[in-house]
Amino acid sequence: MLDLIWLVPALPLAGFVLIVLFGRKLGEPFAGVLATAMTAASFVVVALTYFELLSLPAEERHHVVELFSWIPVGSLSVDLALLVDPLSITMALFITGIGSLIHLYAIGYMHGDDKFPKFFMYLNLFVFSMLMLVLGENLLVTFLGWEGVGACSYFLISFWHTRDSAATAGKKAFVTNRVGDWGMMVAMFLAFSAVGTLSYEGINHAAEKGGLAAVTATGIAMMLFVGACGKSAQLPLYLWLPDAMEGPTPVSALIHAATMVTSGVFLLTRMAPVIHAAYPWAGDVIATVGAVTALFAATIAVAQTDIKKVLAYSTVSQLGFMFLAIGSGAYVAAIFHMVTHAFFKALLFLGSGSVIHGMHHEQDMRRMGALRKVMPITGFTFIIGWLAIAGVPPFAGFWSKDEILLFAFANNRALYLVGVVTALLTAYYMTRQVIMVFYGEAKWHDHSDEHGAHGDHTPHESPWTMLTPLVVLAGLSVVGGVMQLPFSKNTHWLEHWLEPVVHHAEADIHESWAYNNKWLLLGLAVVIASAGIAASVAVYAKGRFKAVEPQILADAWRYDSAVSAVVGGVGHKAFDAVASFDANIVDGAVVGVGREVRAASGLLTRMQTGLVRSYALIIGIGVVVMLAWFLVRGVL
């Protein structure tokens, strides 16, 4: 069974190829059905693989399937090989799982779009690339997927490419990602020149055995982190993610919440031994960047009015949490939070998508409200997602976030503090969103005239294809926490499962104060969450206090605009300068030479007066000069 792992990426790929060939003939909805089926099928395969892996003893849960030798040159030999181990399977599981759910959802969401087949074509291609990313046996195969998902996200963000904003957002995403890719490439070069291989096994093995100098390890780790920042939208490269909301909502859910954006976290976890072998400050850097990003994004989310933008910033902030975890050596926690986050954030996005769908593509929360009446199921599931992310026990988010905070506390209290504040804000703005969208009085009737264009303007519940995923995900968001319960050693289930991958690098906090008083911290977390919710309720539901939504937060601290100002202003000018330098100086020199020759020619031909006497004179001058030379030679 393990050897059939190649089926996992192969199936979505097949789906992609089929739709490329017959997409137009299939049309709606069969293209979607096909794509969904393919993803689901590969989910089944993964599941089977997973169970087989379970049946093996822990130390044997590592299996490499070599498909063919990809780039063999001299000492460098890269195989196109897949790695089956707990981590990759975990990733593959929720990618295919959530993936197929979102496919299903998309069938309904994309209904009536004239490029319906193309959408699923891209979606399948994305799933394939994502699977290559996580299943890759070496950095290069991962990089193949890495770039693949980047390209797909580019296609999907600018799916409605006739909208200039969409086109721009797509380009922005790709280019920003490329900055990260640069880091990852350099990391690969370093790894190769240091270890002589690109396979995870080789590199990690070298790192564990101390075959990797600390400085090298730091270099690799930092470069990988640069790459991760690009993909996982951390400061300073997070810019593209909010804009990516231009894409269709299923895309936002799948790519920009559940899977792709987490690949940075995955990569660092994969290379955990290297980070471990690096100077300690490497980890601090990662943790700090993560924490700062988390807080930064959370503050922004407080003031957003676009239903999807809120979720986007919250995603950034949650990703920040995961990097905080990585930096604190809490790899398991990171993966844990990644998974739970995948559940509830996908749920929230899909929910928002359902709302948008029902509201006829209205995304402004100020024009919503009281929707739980017209969209009961959507509303119910959304609320579950809210509770999960807000960190209310016993929902999934609570456990994973708490795990991270625990490690953070043990590692660095300042960062813990930041995390706590972020948690508070998270609870606050999510509550705000829920209230604005589903409670309060409906603000959409009085906009009916503007929505007349949509024909029937009253919001309506979405079709079952969209609701089923919601329900399933809601369920997962409720129970997701069981993967890793802090109660006792045996309930650390995910930890045991991932042990073969991360045990070496995982920070050991069992002796720390935090571990011994984790219940205290848990309680504190609950208090924080409820405080946030309470405050939000007080502001938005009861209207006790006036909402504080300063413009600067709404403008995301003007960071984006500042960057665009630099790029569009100074950068553009600099580039123009280079271009004109080329045209005027470099080419100018060439043209100049030509001009000079021509001028010289004109000058010389002016001597050609046609007058015999002046010719005689020229000859005479020549004679005198030459004879002078000979005289000198002769006499001296």
Add this chain to the structure above:
Amino acid sequence: MELVVFVLAAAMVLGGALGVITRSNPVHAALSLVLTLFGIAVMFVSHNAHFLAAVQVIVYAGAIVVLFLFVIMLLGVDRAEDINLEPISAQRPLAAVVGLGLMGIVIAAIVAADDVLVSRGSGLSATTVDKPDENVRQLARSIFGDNVFAFELTSVLLLVAVVGTVLMARRVKSGGTK
């Protein structure tokens, strides 16, 4: 004695030469050319080249200059050329520089290398009273002996001259003037 001869002859030569380049009227120029030629002839004599002196007078003064005058008359270009006017400024100064420079260099070379001129030939037989035709004989031997080929070539040269004059002097049949 020789000194006197040299001085006089040199005066003739240079005077004539200057006349050629300064007289505005071509006829006068031609006549001063004759002066130079005679001067040269005299010098030939003082180098015991009597035969050449004779030829110099006959051919040059007798034939060539006459030819010049003849053409001048034929074409009626005997009106004076305005010497004082020089259309191309800087022509004369430069020309002067070139002329003087040339003189200077050559003279310098001659003076510097005068000791090069040592007798290396088979000897040059001078004309004496008892053997008046010695020089001519020697020339004849050389011309019809070693240099007979050159002598024959002169015939071709003259042939060219004849053909050329015929060609040039003939009136244009197809008067396609542009």
Add this chain to the structure above:
Amino acid sequence: MLSAGLLAPEIQWALLVPLLALLAGACLLLLATLVPSLPRWVAPALTVSSSAVAGIAACVRWNELYFHKGTYLVANAIVEDRFSVFATIVISVAVICAALLMTVHHAEENGDQLEQFALLLTSAIGAMVMVASNNLIVLFLGLEILSLSLYLLAASDRRREQSQEAGLKYFVLGGFASAFLLYGIALVYGATGAISISGISDRLTGEFTTGNNDALLLIGIGLLIVGFGFKVSAAPFQVWTPDVYEGAPTPITSYMASAGKVAAFAALLRLFMSGLMTRVDDWRPVVWVLAALTILVGSTMAVVQTNVKRMLAYSSISHAGFVLVGVEAASHRGSDGLASSMAYLAVYTMLVMGSFSVLVVVAGHEDSATSLESFKGLAHRRPVLALAFSALLFAQAGVPFTSGFVAKFGVIKSAVESESYAIAVTAMVGAVIGAFLYLRIMVSMWMEDASDSSRIDIPRAAGLVLGVSVAFTLIVGFFPDMLIDAARLVRFVPL
């Protein structure tokens, strides 16, 4: 009594056949003037056949000379060696081509025919004497014969005033230059006491002392260089070339550019290589400078020209520069510069003949249409003609698979092998500048539209010349071995 003591040198008439053939041809032509209403074909036929005889005789001699080095003739006045024979062959080919082109040039009745052909033959005599002469007197006479004939030929098209202007300019400056040459001969004679090249070299290599310095000799050499430099139109003595080449009747221009240069270069090479080799360190730098100047001046001045005939004149200047590079190389020990420069001259002769035949065809009888305008769109009017011309132009630019490239390569090779890299690089740069000129002609032929679409008809004679020269260009370009081997054999008779 005069005969007493006069020992007339014995003459091997057999070895003078080329000269005699040409002379006979000339005389016959002059006799023919007596015949009223002579058929038009007679004059060209006589010219071609006599020069053909000369050429063939030369070829025969070439084969025999394969086995011995050569002989002195007529009291050491001239020599017959591979060098002179090779040059003689080239010259007679040039004469034949020129004669053919002349038939085209004055298609309509023209009384001057006979004289012109006669002068062509006499000029050839002069040229052949120059290449063979071992005696400065003979050399001078040959030069004068050649020059006088050329003056007259240049002026011979009396329908065009430019022709006479060219003639006069050529004459005045030519006389001017030959006076310098003569003065040079005089000083060298004075310094060495010998008038024959072999004699000079004996004296210079011999034990004799030059007194306290060489001044007289070197000034003499300098003046000689002036004289030859003028004839080969080396900068700064090239000033007359463009005017004369443009003014003269096109066939004559082609002849001046080919045979004239060959003769002058041959005489120069013989005198300097075998006569004045001992003073090589003094005159080599001058040749170096002349070569560089000539190439650069020629190719640069061509850039702004608008008259194709004039362009070719300038290009011929820069070609002379390339030959000079060969000469410079030849002045080094153990260099094959002599061979490469002679090969260059041979190749260039064919190129120039072909190019000018195109010019004759396009320009018409009156030499009227030689401007770049009249070549516009030639590719559409006469594709084959345009193609042939392009081949020749590319050859002149030195593009591979043409004789031109082989020639340039040979010269540069000699220069590099004698380690004069600077001149080689200069020459190549000059070649690049020069290429612009050929490209311009090609642009107007291929990439512009014809100003007039009147059909151009190619006369048989011109077609023949063109065809032969293109064939030669390509054959030598692909299989240069034959030419190289021939040139390699070119040697002076040992002193």
Add this chain to the structure above:
Amino acid sequence: MSNVVLASASESMPFPVLSWLIILPLLGSVAVALISNRRPEYVKLTASLVSVATGALSLWMLGQFSTHDGGFQFVSQHDWISRWGISWHLGVDGISLFLVVLTGILFPLVILGIDPHHDEKKYLSWILLLEAGVMGSFLSLDLFLFFIFFEIVLVPMYFLIGGWGYDKRVYAATKFFLYTMFGSAFMLVGIIATAALARRDIGYLTFDLVTIAEKASFATNTGRWLFVSFAIAFAVKVPVFPLHTWLPDAHTQAPTGGSVILAGVLLKMGTYGFLRFGLYLFPEATVWAKPVFLTLAVIGILYGAIAATMQKDLKRLVAYSSVAHLGFIVLGTFAITSQSLSGGVMQMVNHGISTGALFLLVGMIYERRHTRAIAELKGLQAVAPIFAAAFMVVMLSSIGVPGLNGFVGEFLILIGSFETARWWTVVAATGVILAALYLLWAYQRVFHGEPDEANKSFAEITPREGALVLVFIGLIAFTGLYPKPMLERIEPSVDKLIAHVEDHSDYVAPAGPAGGHTHESDHEEGE
């Protein structure tokens, strides 16, 4: 002497395939030129047949090529100009193999797929002549032979640009001709000097590359001078940074077919020259010149990309992108490691394919809209999705997305260069970002957005064009996913070359895995 051995080997060869690769197109071009104007229908037919036959021949040769042999194969040697020691010496090894095949494939595509619109006969005749020239310069193992092919290529290209190009064609053609000729002027002197100096060690005058490279050894300074004289010519041809300005003009003004060939194979003559005549002939000098050329290469990468970003003309943009891409190849060449060189060789082919395809597509756009100005194009994806998709794939390969050919070469170059030219590589890698920037920006401006009136009528790709592009895409995908067959043919020759360099200079190629511990001091990318 080794020549004799090779020669005897060549006698025993049944079929001189390499000679035919040159002669066939040559004959074809003559034949086409001779077809009478009254039978125009034969022109295209003949040209296609000849070019296809040549392509088939090259593929057959590829099939016969024995994989793990680094030496020259199919060698054929005959005396040509014996007097100057010049021989018709052809041979192919892993370095030239795929360039030859690329040439063989590219020309039929161009001939079949692109219409000259006028004077078809002349056009095709020139094209075939060009093919002969290109083949010759990739195959010849004799300095003289190489030079004349290298030079003769100018003529047909000159006429193609000047005769079938766009508004400023004459300027561009002349610039191209003179600039390149200027470069090769120095090489000619260099070649002769090489042969003349080598004569002392070899004992007789020969221009044979192998003999000189194996037997002759030049004094340090001499070798460097000679290398410089060669390098100038190649640097112009590539083109390396300051000498590149002929390229945009030539590319922009050339007809589509011309641009495709120019980008596809002509530029490679420069980079190929660096490998074959730089590294092989003057190893010591190449190592000496390493820093300079690495720097120029990196400058070229960034500079070309930046300049490309700002272009308003689609073709100019692609032209500048070529400057950037070839910068990578030069980088790989002068980094002198097994990976970087293999990558460089491979990238030559890849760039040929992808940039060729780009020019093809831009040409199609011009056919439809009669403009290359980016500003005048808009929203084409909406009206011609398939065309847009094709463009996208080619573009991604040019950006260097893994799974497409562009990536493999680029990655190999970089990872190889990192061993010996660390910091240059780190900087060069940023070129990857810029590549995405300028191409995506151009794509957005041309294909995204709402099509305006002028672009509404933009025709979808025709079957013929589609078939043409499909070939390119096929090659792009295959080499991207399965480069092994290529690499295992390239690598032996590359290793042989490196070994040669190590023998003839004090250069030591990095040993690979063990390298890690030796230089830890420079692992500071993290800060």
Add this chain to the structure above:
Amino acid sequence: MNALVAAVQPTDTWYLVLAAVLFGIGTFGVMVRRNPLVMFMCIELMLNAVNLTFVTLATAVSDVNGQVVVFFVMVVAAAEVVVGLGIVVAIMRRRSGLTADDLTALKG
């Protein structure tokens, strides 16, 4: 006085210098005179200078060839003048009274 005259003998050098001067004058003349006929005369001056040089050198090196050359040079000079005058006549027929400066149809 007579003693002085008797004492000082003009050596060959004197003649050579004189010839050089004459040659220079001729050169100068060619450059400054506009009348083609006078230009020819100047060339004749140059030739005569050379002749004088030859004769002087002939005695100096006591070799007859020097004088022989002079003989040939005279022939050449004659032929040259004939040809030159022929050309001049041909032109002057068309445009009488023109100077060398008027012949500038060919230039550049």
